Amino acid sequence: MKDINDTPKIDYNKCTGCKRCVGICPGLAIFVIKFKDKKALITLPYELLPIPKVEDIVIALDREGKPRGKAKVIKVNISNKTNVVTIEVERNLAMEVRNIKLD
Ligand code: SF4
Structure with missing residues (x-):
């Protein structure tokens, strides 16, 4: 991006799915x-505390913060900036779930 306010553009021919972004x-x-299969793995940024643990069952939230069901924590990458969490949800929720809340 030239300006931080620009909309990011991903070149899907080059993206390897490394999730660093x-x-x-x-x-x-x-x-x-x-x-x-019937599930979707969503990798999302997470800056709240406490930090979830692998195997935790958490509440999956949509863009408005409304609960959409349960999610299983698959992976947690702890960073000194933004932690990155991968959750597993039902496939039909893949484009709706964008955050989590610990139970
Ligand atoms: S950082 Fe990784 S996942 Fe993100 S756009 Fe680049 S190659 Fe794809």
Whole structure:
């Protein structure tokens, strides 16, 4: 991006799905979704405390903060800036869930 207010553009021919952008984006605006059979893995930025743990069952929230169901924490990358959490949800929630709340 030339300006921080520009909308990011991803070159899908070059993206390897490494997920590094999720923790780097200052606007917490990038999510990576991987479809896996009837489930979807959503990797999202998470800056709240406490930090979830792998295997935790958490509440999946939509963009408005409304609960959409349960999610299982699959991976947690702790950083000194933005932590990155991967959750597993039902496939039909892949484009709706964008945050989590610990139970
Ligand atoms: S996941 Fe993000 S950082 Fe990794 S290659 Fe794709 S766009 Fe770049």
